[in-house]
Amino acid sequence: MSGGDVFSPEKRSAVMRAVKSKDTKPEMAVRRMLHAAGYRYRLHRAELPGKPDLVFAGRKKAIFVHGCFWHGHDCPRGARAPKSNSDYWKAKIGRNVERDKKVAAAFDSLGWKRLVIWECEIPAPNLLERVQSFLEQG
Template structure:
Protein backbone atom coordinates (compact mmCIF):
# COMPACT_ATOMS: atom_id res chain seq x y z
CA UNK A 1 0.00 0.00 0.00
CA UNK A 2 1.39 3.41 -0.91
CA UNK A 3 2.17 5.88 1.88
CA UNK A 4 -0.43 8.41 0.63
CA UNK A 5 -3.06 5.73 0.53
CA UNK A 6 -2.15 4.56 4.04
CA UNK A 7 -2.32 8.12 5.35
CA UNK A 8 -5.66 8.73 3.65
CA UNK A 9 -7.06 5.44 4.97
CA UNK A 10 -5.83 6.28 8.48
CA UNK A 11 -7.52 9.68 8.30
CA UNK A 12 -10.79 8.05 7.23
CA UNK A 13 -10.61 5.46 10.03
CA UNK A 14 -9.87 8.14 12.65
CA UNK A 15 -13.02 9.96 11.55
CA UNK A 16 -15.25 6.93 12.25
CA UNK A 17 -17.15 7.72 15.43
CA UNK A 18 -18.06 5.19 18.10
CA UNK A 19 -20.61 7.39 19.85
CA UNK A 20 -23.07 10.11 18.88
CA UNK A 21 -23.45 8.49 15.45
CA UNK A 22 -26.39 9.35 13.22
CA UNK A 23 -28.19 6.03 13.93
CA UNK A 24 -27.63 6.47 17.67
CA UNK A 25 -28.98 10.02 17.56
CA UNK A 26 -32.13 8.81 15.75
CA UNK A 27 -32.78 6.25 18.51
CA UNK A 28 -32.04 8.78 21.26
CA UNK A 29 -34.44 11.33 19.77
CA UNK A 30 -37.17 8.69 19.36
CA UNK A 31 -36.80 7.43 22.94
CA UNK A 32 -36.84 10.97 24.31
CA UNK A 33 -39.89 11.94 22.22
CA UNK A 34 -41.71 8.91 23.66
CA UNK A 35 -41.02 10.26 27.14
CA UNK A 36 -38.23 7.88 28.17
CA UNK A 37 -35.21 9.24 29.99
CA UNK A 38 -31.89 7.50 29.86
CA UNK A 39 -28.19 7.68 30.52
CA UNK A 40 -25.55 7.45 27.80
CA UNK A 41 -22.57 5.12 27.50
CA UNK A 42 -22.38 3.94 31.11
CA UNK A 43 -18.78 2.84 31.49
CA UNK A 44 -19.57 0.90 34.67
CA UNK A 45 -21.62 -1.59 32.61
CA UNK A 46 -20.13 -4.20 30.29
CA UNK A 47 -19.90 -2.89 26.73
CA UNK A 48 -20.80 0.68 27.73
CA UNK A 49 -24.33 0.50 26.20
CA UNK A 50 -25.44 3.41 24.00
CA UNK A 51 -28.66 4.04 25.99
CA UNK A 52 -29.17 2.86 29.56
CA UNK A 53 -32.46 2.88 31.46
CA UNK A 54 -31.24 2.22 35.04
CA UNK A 55 -34.62 2.01 36.77
CA UNK A 56 -35.77 -0.61 34.25
CA UNK A 57 -32.39 -2.42 34.10
CA UNK A 58 -32.54 -2.24 30.33
CA UNK A 59 -29.86 -1.25 27.85
CA UNK A 60 -29.89 -0.53 24.13
CA UNK A 61 -27.03 -0.96 21.70
CA UNK A 62 -27.24 0.81 18.33
CA UNK A 63 -25.02 -1.13 15.93
CA UNK A 64 -23.71 -0.29 12.51
CA UNK A 65 -24.43 -3.21 10.19
CA UNK A 66 -20.94 -3.37 8.69
CA UNK A 67 -18.96 -3.01 11.92
CA UNK A 68 -20.98 -5.59 13.86
CA UNK A 69 -21.55 -8.13 11.08
CA UNK A 70 -25.31 -7.91 10.65
CA UNK A 71 -26.84 -10.35 8.17
CA UNK A 72 -28.32 -7.61 5.96
CA UNK A 73 -26.93 -6.50 2.58
CA UNK A 74 -24.73 -3.80 4.10
CA UNK A 75 -23.44 -6.05 6.87
CA UNK A 76 -22.64 -8.90 4.50
CA UNK A 77 -20.57 -6.66 2.23
CA UNK A 78 -16.88 -7.27 2.80
CA UNK A 79 -14.09 -4.98 1.57
CA UNK A 80 -11.96 -6.47 -1.18
CA UNK A 81 -8.79 -4.84 0.11
CA UNK A 82 -7.35 -6.51 3.21
CA UNK A 83 -10.29 -8.93 3.42
CA UNK A 84 -8.52 -11.21 5.91
CA UNK A 85 -8.06 -8.33 8.37
CA UNK A 86 -11.70 -7.22 8.08
CA UNK A 87 -13.07 -10.73 8.43
CA UNK A 88 -11.09 -11.20 11.64
CA UNK A 89 -11.97 -7.71 12.94
CA UNK A 90 -15.71 -8.13 12.41
CA UNK A 91 -15.55 -11.65 13.86
CA UNK A 92 -13.97 -10.24 17.03
CA UNK A 93 -16.69 -7.58 17.21
CA UNK A 94 -19.42 -10.22 16.94
CA UNK A 95 -17.79 -12.32 19.67
CA UNK A 96 -17.40 -9.27 21.93
CA UNK A 97 -21.04 -8.28 21.40
CA UNK A 98 -22.21 -11.76 22.42
CA UNK A 99 -19.95 -11.74 25.50
CA UNK A 100 -21.21 -8.28 26.54
CA UNK A 101 -24.88 -9.31 26.20
CA UNK A 102 -24.17 -12.41 28.27
CA UNK A 103 -22.40 -10.39 30.98
CA UNK A 104 -25.27 -7.90 31.16
CA UNK A 105 -27.82 -10.74 31.37
CA UNK A 106 -25.88 -12.30 34.25
CA UNK A 107 -26.13 -8.94 36.05
CA UNK A 108 -29.92 -8.92 35.54
CA UNK A 109 -30.03 -6.49 32.61
CA UNK A 110 -32.13 -6.90 29.47
CA UNK A 111 -30.62 -5.72 26.20
CA UNK A 112 -31.91 -4.69 22.81
CA UNK A 113 -29.79 -4.32 19.69
CA UNK A 114 -31.06 -1.89 17.09
CA UNK A 115 -29.37 -2.24 13.72
CA UNK A 116 -28.61 0.69 11.44
CA UNK A 117 -30.65 -0.86 8.59
CA UNK A 118 -33.74 -1.15 10.83
CA UNK A 119 -33.85 2.62 11.25
CA UNK A 120 -34.40 3.07 7.51
CA UNK A 121 -37.44 0.79 7.62
CA UNK A 122 -39.09 2.83 10.39
CA UNK A 123 -41.18 1.46 13.24
CA UNK A 124 -38.54 2.26 15.82
CA UNK A 125 -41.12 3.79 18.19
CA UNK A 126 -43.01 0.50 18.46
CA UNK A 127 -39.82 -1.47 19.12
CA UNK A 128 -38.74 0.96 21.83
CA UNK A 129 -42.15 0.85 23.54
CA UNK A 130 -42.28 -2.95 23.37
CA UNK A 131 -38.82 -3.25 24.91
CA UNK A 132 -39.14 -0.53 27.55
CA UNK A 133 -42.70 -0.98 28.79
CA UNK A 134 -43.10 -3.37 31.70
CA UNK A 135 -44.70 -6.64 30.65
CA UNK A 136 -48.25 -7.17 31.85
CA UNK A 137 -48.68 -9.94 34.43
CA UNK A 138 -50.73 -12.92 33.28
CA UNK A 139 -54.17 -13.25 34.88
Protein backbone atom coordinates in the same frame (compact mmCIF):
# COMPACT_ATOMS: atom_id res chain seq x y z
CA MET B 1 -1.93 1.81 -4.91
CA SER B 2 -2.81 -1.76 -5.71
CA GLY B 3 -5.88 -2.83 -7.72
CA GLY B 4 -8.49 -2.81 -4.91
CA ASP B 5 -7.21 0.17 -2.93
CA VAL B 6 -9.17 3.38 -3.16
CA PHE B 7 -7.09 5.43 -0.69
CA SER B 8 -3.43 5.82 0.14
CA PRO B 9 -2.44 4.41 3.55
CA GLU B 10 -2.39 7.95 4.97
CA LYS B 11 -5.84 8.76 3.61
CA ARG B 12 -7.25 5.43 4.84
CA SER B 13 -5.83 6.14 8.29
CA ALA B 14 -7.54 9.55 8.32
CA VAL B 15 -10.84 7.97 7.21
CA MET B 16 -10.65 5.35 9.97
CA ARG B 17 -9.85 7.98 12.63
CA ALA B 18 -13.08 9.74 11.64
CA VAL B 19 -15.22 6.65 12.38
CA LYS B 20 -17.08 7.37 15.61
CA SER B 21 -17.99 4.86 18.29
CA LYS B 22 -20.62 7.03 19.93
CA ASP B 23 -22.98 9.80 18.85
CA THR B 24 -23.27 8.16 15.41
CA LYS B 25 -26.09 9.15 13.05
CA PRO B 26 -28.12 5.98 13.78
CA GLU B 27 -27.63 6.41 17.54
CA MET B 28 -28.66 10.06 17.40
CA ALA B 29 -31.79 9.14 15.42
CA VAL B 30 -32.82 6.63 18.09
CA ARG B 31 -32.07 9.11 20.86
CA ARG B 32 -34.16 11.84 19.21
CA MET B 33 -37.04 9.40 18.62
CA LEU B 34 -37.09 8.22 22.25
CA HIS B 35 -36.64 11.69 23.72
CA ALA B 36 -39.56 12.98 21.62
CA ALA B 37 -41.63 10.05 22.95
CA GLY B 38 -40.90 11.19 26.52
CA TYR B 39 -38.22 8.69 27.52
CA ARG B 40 -35.19 9.80 29.49
CA TYR B 41 -31.98 7.82 29.60
CA ARG B 42 -28.29 7.91 30.37
CA LEU B 43 -25.59 7.49 27.75
CA HIS B 44 -22.63 5.12 27.46
CA ARG B 45 -22.46 3.94 31.08
CA ALA B 46 -18.92 2.61 31.43
CA GLU B 47 -19.81 0.46 34.45
CA LEU B 48 -22.07 -1.71 32.28
CA PRO B 49 -20.70 -4.33 29.90
CA GLY B 50 -20.15 -2.95 26.41
CA LYS B 51 -20.98 0.67 27.42
CA PRO B 52 -24.54 0.60 26.06
CA ASP B 53 -25.64 3.52 23.92
CA LEU B 54 -28.80 4.20 25.99
CA VAL B 55 -29.31 3.08 29.57
CA PHE B 56 -32.61 3.01 31.45
CA ALA B 57 -31.20 2.22 34.90
CA GLY B 58 -34.51 2.21 36.78
CA ARG B 59 -35.84 -0.40 34.38
CA LYS B 60 -32.53 -2.34 34.24
CA LYS B 61 -32.65 -2.13 30.45
CA ALA B 62 -30.21 -0.93 27.83
CA ILE B 63 -30.20 -0.34 24.11
CA PHE B 64 -27.28 -0.89 21.79
CA VAL B 65 -27.36 0.76 18.37
CA HIS B 66 -25.09 -1.37 16.17
CA GLY B 67 -23.59 -0.46 12.84
CA CYS B 68 -24.33 -3.31 10.45
CA PHE B 69 -20.83 -3.49 8.95
CA TRP B 70 -18.93 -3.22 12.22
CA HIS B 71 -21.01 -5.81 14.06
CA GLY B 72 -21.41 -8.33 11.24
CA HIS B 73 -25.16 -8.06 10.67
CA ASP B 74 -26.64 -10.35 8.03
CA CYS B 75 -28.16 -7.53 5.96
CA PRO B 76 -26.76 -6.28 2.64
CA ARG B 77 -24.85 -3.45 4.33
CA GLY B 78 -23.38 -5.77 6.96
CA ALA B 79 -22.45 -8.42 4.40
CA ARG B 80 -20.23 -6.07 2.39
CA ALA B 81 -16.69 -7.37 2.02
CA PRO B 82 -13.89 -4.81 1.92
CA LYS B 83 -11.80 -5.05 -1.24
CA SER B 84 -8.51 -4.26 0.46
CA ASN B 85 -7.06 -5.93 3.54
CA SER B 86 -10.05 -8.29 3.62
CA ASP B 87 -8.40 -10.82 5.96
CA TYR B 88 -7.86 -8.09 8.56
CA TRP B 89 -11.47 -6.88 8.32
CA LYS B 90 -12.93 -10.37 8.46
CA ALA B 91 -10.97 -11.04 11.67
CA LYS B 92 -11.82 -7.61 13.12
CA ILE B 93 -15.55 -8.03 12.54
CA GLY B 94 -15.35 -11.60 13.90
CA ARG B 95 -13.80 -10.24 17.11
CA ASN B 96 -16.59 -7.65 17.36
CA VAL B 97 -19.24 -10.37 17.00
CA GLU B 98 -17.56 -12.46 19.72
CA ARG B 99 -17.33 -9.41 22.00
CA ASP B 100 -21.04 -8.74 21.44
CA LYS B 101 -21.82 -12.32 22.54
CA LYS B 102 -19.79 -11.83 25.73
CA VAL B 103 -21.56 -8.54 26.45
CA ALA B 104 -24.93 -10.27 26.00
CA ALA B 105 -23.95 -13.01 28.45
CA ALA B 106 -22.71 -10.43 30.97
CA PHE B 107 -26.02 -8.57 30.74
CA ASP B 108 -27.93 -11.79 31.35
CA SER B 109 -25.81 -12.52 34.42
CA LEU B 110 -26.52 -9.03 35.83
CA GLY B 111 -30.26 -9.48 35.39
CA TRP B 112 -30.47 -6.66 32.85
CA LYS B 113 -32.36 -6.77 29.56
CA ARG B 114 -30.87 -5.43 26.36
CA LEU B 115 -32.16 -4.55 22.94
CA VAL B 116 -30.03 -4.29 19.81
CA ILE B 117 -31.16 -1.90 17.12
CA TRP B 118 -29.36 -2.37 13.83
CA GLU B 119 -28.40 0.59 11.66
CA CYS B 120 -30.46 -0.84 8.77
CA GLU B 121 -33.59 -0.75 10.96
CA ILE B 122 -33.46 3.05 11.20
CA PRO B 123 -35.89 4.37 10.28
CA ALA B 124 -38.41 1.58 10.42
CA PRO B 125 -42.14 2.27 10.65
CA ASN B 126 -42.56 0.16 13.78
CA LEU B 127 -39.25 0.94 15.51
CA LEU B 128 -40.77 3.19 18.19
CA GLU B 129 -43.44 0.57 18.95
CA ARG B 130 -40.77 -2.13 19.19
CA VAL B 131 -38.66 -0.06 21.60
CA GLN B 132 -41.69 0.96 23.69
CA SER B 133 -42.72 -2.68 23.97
CA PHE B 134 -39.19 -3.56 25.14
CA LEU B 135 -39.10 -0.73 27.70
CA GLU B 136 -42.60 -1.23 29.07
CA GLN B 137 -42.61 -5.02 29.47
CA GLY B 138 -42.10 -6.28 33.03
